[in-house]
Structures are given as C-alpha cells and as structure tokens.
Amino acid sequence: MLAARYRVEVRDKEGKLVTVIEDDSKSFTMNFIKLLIASHYNRNDVPTFAVYNVAGSPFYTGYVQTPYVGVPWQIFSMNPALGFFYSIALPPIWLGTSPCANPALANGPCGSLVACCTSRNFPFSPYNFSLSAPCHGVTSCSPSLTEEGWTITITNQWLNVSGSPVTVASMALVFTVIATAPAGTYGTYQESAEYILEPYAAIVDNLPSPVTVWPGFLITASYTIYFPV
Amino acid sequence: MPKPKVGVTLRIEVRDDKGRVVKVIETPSRSFTQNFATLLAASMWSGYSIARWHTIYNVYDVMGNQVCVVGSASPPPYCQSPLEDVGILFYSEPQYIAPPYQSYTIYMPGIWPGSSFCPDPKYAYGPCSPISTSVLSPGLFSFPSSPNYTASGWQMTYSQTWTNVTGSPVVVSSVALVFGASGNPLAPNYYFLYAAIVDNVTPAVVINPGYSVTFTYTLLYAV
Numbered sequence: 388m389l390a391a392r393y394r395v396e397v398r399d400k401e402g403k404l405v406t407v408i409e410d411d412s413k414s415f416t417m418n419f420i421k422l423l424i425a426s427h428y429n430r431n432d433v434p435t436f437a438v439y440n441v442a443g444s445p446f447y448t449g450y451v452q453t454p455y456v457g458v459p460w461q462i463f464s465m466n467p468a469l470g471f472f473y474s475i476a477l478p479p480i481w482l483g484t485s486p487c488a489n490p491a492l493a494n495g496p497c498g499s500l501v502a503c504c505t506s507r508n509f510p511f512s513p514y515n516f517s518l519s520a521p522c523h524g525v526t527s528c529s530p531s532l533t534e535e536g537w538t539i540t541i542t543n544q545w546l547n548v549s550g551s552p553v554t555v556a557s558m559a560l561v562f563t564v565i566a567t568a569p570a571g572t573y574g575t576y577q578e579s580a581e582y583i584l585e586p587y588a589a590i591v592d593n594l595p596s597p598v599t600v601w602p603g604f605l606i607t608a609s610y611t612i613y614f615p616v
Numbered sequence: 617m618p619k620p621k622v623g624v625t626l627r628i629e630v631r632d633d634k635g636r637v638v639k640v641i642e643t644p645s646r647s648f649t650q651n652f653a654t655l656l657a658a659s660m661w662s663g664y665s666i667a668r669w670h671t672i673y674n675v676y677d678v679m680g681n682q683v684c685v686v687g688s689a690s691p692p693p694y695c696q697s698p699l700e701d702v703g704i705l706f707y708s709e710p711q712y713i714a715p716p717y718q719s720y721t722i723y724m725p726g727i728w729p730g731s732s733f734c735p736d737p738k739y740a741y742g743p744c745s746p747i748s749t750s751v752l753s754p755g756l757f758s759f760p761s762s763p764n765y766t767a768s769g770w771q772m773t774y775s776q777t778w779t780n781v782t783g784s785p786v787v788v789s790s791v792a793l794v795f796g797a798s799g800n801p802l803a804p805n806y807y808f809l810y811a812a813i814v815d816n817v818t819p820a821v822v823i824n825p826g827y828s829v830t831f832t833y834t835l836l837y838a839v
Contacts, residue, residue, distance in 0.1 A: 413836040420763045420770045427708040427759050460703040464739045465663045474662035521669040530653035537653035614648035615623045616738045
C-alpha cells in the first residue's frame with residue numbers, strides 16, 4: 388500500500404517491443420480511501436461515505452443509504468464471491484482514451500473506456516487471462532520480498548481486436564466490491580435483496596503521453612504496489 | 617527501479633506525569649510484515665477460487681497461532697484455524713474481545729508496545745515481548761475517520777497513548793500496529809489480531825512511573 392509504480396508496454400504483431408513507459412503512480416483515489424477508512428469500523432458505527440463505481444454511479448458505505456456495502460468486505464478483490472461455489476473474475480487494469488483532470492478524484496480511466504472486463508464490446512480483449520490459472524495469471528499469488536519491500540505486481544495484457552488504432556491516455560487499477568440493495572432495485576428476481584458488483588478504481592494514472600495501439604498490437608499494463616520494509 | 621518516495625512514519629512522544637513533553641522520536645517506519653502482505657494478497661480472491669487453485673495462505677496472529685486461508689476446500693490436518701477467505705484487514709473497533717485474546721497480554725487492536733527488540737520485524741507476529749496492559753495502561757486507539765488529502769498524498773493517522781501505572785520504569789523497544797482481520801466462516805464482528813507493521817524503537821525509550829507515551833503512525837498513500 389502506500390506506493391505504487393506502473394509500467395505500460397506495447398508490442399507489435401511480431402511481439403517486438405515498440406513502447407515502454409514506467410513511472411511512479413500518482414494517485415490512490417478518494418474512492419479507495421473512503422472504502423479503506425470505512426473498513427476500520429464495526430457494523431454499528433461504520434460511517435456513510437458515497438463511493439463511485441467506474442461508471443460514476445454512487446454506492447455507500449454503512450447501512451443507511453442504498454446500494455450499500457456496509458463495512459466494506461474484500462476491498463482489494465479481483466474475484467468477488469457470489470456464493471460458496473461461484474465467483475466472478477475481472478481483469479483488474481482498465482484503460483481509457485483521455486487523461487483525467489484530477490486522477491485522485493477520478494472514478495476510473497477517463498475518456499472512452501477501451502479495456503475492461505471480458506466483454507467483446509470493447510476495442511481491447513483480455514489476453515492470457517485465465518480463469519483456471521492460479522490468481523488468473525495476472526499476479527503472483529503471494530507477495531515477494533524485494534529491496535523496496537513487499538511487492539505485489541498485477542499485470543494485464545490487452546489485444547487490440549477493433550481493426551482501428553486505439554489511443555490510451557489513462558489507466559486504473561480496478562477492484563470490485565459487492566453492494567446490496569432492496570429487492571426490485573435492479574429488476575432481477577431476488578426475494579429479499581439484490582446484490583450488484585461495484586467495480587471501483589483504487590488507483591488512476593495519466594500516462595505522460597498518450598500511447599497508440601494499432602490493430603493486432605498487444606498492450607501490457609502493470610501496477611506494482613510496495614509495502615516498505 | 618528507483619525506490620518510491622513514500623512510506624510510513626512513526627512518532628513517539630513521552631510525557632511526564634504533569635503532561636510535559638520530555639522526549640520525541642520521529643523515524644521512518646521500516647517494516648510492513650509478511651503477515652500483512654500475505655493477508656492482503658489472500659483478500660483479492662474468493663474462497664471458491666482459492667480452493668480451485670489449491671492455494672493455501674498461511675498467516676499468524678499476534679500470539680503466533682497459525683491461520684490458514686484455504687478457500688472452500690477441506691483444510692489440511694495441520695491447520696487448526698482455517699478460513700475460506702479474507703474479508704476485512706483493518707478492523708479497529710471490535711465490540712467485544714475475541715475469545716482467544718481475553719486472557720492475552722493485550723487484547724484489542726491498537727499500537728502495541730513491546731519490551732524487546734525484534735530480530736527481524738518484518739517476520740514478527742507483534743511487538744516483541746508485548747507489555748501487559750497492567751503495566752502500561754492503554755488509552756483509546758485513534759484511527760482515521762475521514763479522507764485527509766495533503767500535498768504529500770492521502771494521510772492516514774493512527775495513534776494510541778499508554779501510561780505507566782506501575783511504580784517502576786518500563787522500557788519500550790518495539791511497537792506494532794495491530795488490526796483485526798476477518799473472513800468466512802467467522803461470524804460477523806469476530807476477528808483475529810495480527811500485526812500489519814512492526815518496528816524496533818532505537819534507542820529504546822524508558823517510561824517512568826506516571827509517565828505516558830503516545831505512538832503515532834502516519835501512513836501516506838501516494839498522490
């Protein structure tokens with residue numbers, strides 16, 4: 388926690404490295420800090436904070452306003468549980484086409500969202516993202532001890548499948564929490580309550596200069612989070 | 617890769633029995649523990665996935681008891697305290713003392729003092745030789761209540777004051793930032809205590825009878 392670095396690599400169709408950007412991450416977001424603070428409290432005392440998902444829709448800590456996450460559970464989740472025997476997997480690094488005015492206050496990558504989830508509706512498709520691989524292949528399952536301290540590196544690869552060049556100017560590390568709302572809120576059938584995934588950006592960064600990813604090119608984005616030792 | 621310019625600072629302030637500051641130490645904190653980093657990594661995954669990958673996360677509470685995070689699979693025989701997943705890492709205001717700690721030296725989250733140096737703080741389970749609450753009496757644990765955005769980043773401050781209630785001087789050589797962690801299938805509000813950060817205090821500080829010491833950890837999240 389505390390410090391993070393990002394690295395972005397673009398490779399052409401032959402796998403040749405064409406761009407590398409690496410820098411200190413600038414912005415843990417306010418949304419992350421609110422969830423982090425609320426997670427210190429017990430259920431009778433948890434403060435109500437409005438937190439915004441990557442689409443800009445609010446959900447709330449505490450139990451007063453809905454949809455609520457109560458005392459936030461698994462705020463670093465890339466794999467929210469939807470019961471004992473089922474969970475959802477989301478690629479954790481999302482990309483946007485524009486820089487953000489103030490990344491610390493952004494809800495996600497800015498401009499058009501071009502890489503997210505596993506849907507086919509985006510210009511980038513996840514590459515080497517495996518549900519059966521330990522920790523989805525996006526990170527080592529355990530922290531590593533380096534000269535900088537304990538580190539956890541999260542890496543996503545995205546392939547431009549759109550047929551057009553795509554510009555990437557901002558990126559975000561996205562975790563997902565599960566919110567609860569009264570039955571009927573989202574139109575799905577649930578007897579007592581409905582549950583909804585709320586992907587939120589814990590870190591948002593602007594790239595120093597936008598990167599163009601041509602059709603068939605691969606972009607690899609990674610965040611390394613440091614815990615000083 | 618250059619070293620990031622962020623971190624944690626530990627401030628130690630000793631006051632005499634009249635409330636006058638007699639000593640201040642401010643130092644960079646050295647050691648997030650392996651237990652913290654492992655719990656954080658475990659908290660990224662559902663119990664379903666942890667079991668599917670046959671992954672086991674082993675961590676230790678402040679008493680050195682092993683807690684295994686094994687997912688929804690059957691725990692191995694050596695594992696006395698299995699968890700399916702890790703849900704909460706920073707629990708700071710339990711409503712009751714969890715049974716394993718009711719007769720322990722210190723029993724609630726906070727910044728705990730120890731009388732010995734730790735050989736390697738990043739692998740320590742808590743402060744070394746924790747000092748009993750009947751020797752240093754704890755005040756309330758203060759933890760963040762709202763986001764604090766500063767020029768250096770998001771600032772999170774934790775603080776706790778301890779008073780020497782004995783007739784003899786007490787030496788503090790290590791401190792630890794201790795939180796509760798929780799996960800399935802632990803009941804709501806149930807937790808185990810673990811040290812997220814452990815630091816040696818060099819030189820050790822002496823707390824005379826009636827004196828108090830305040831430990832303050834300031835964590836900065838880069839912006």
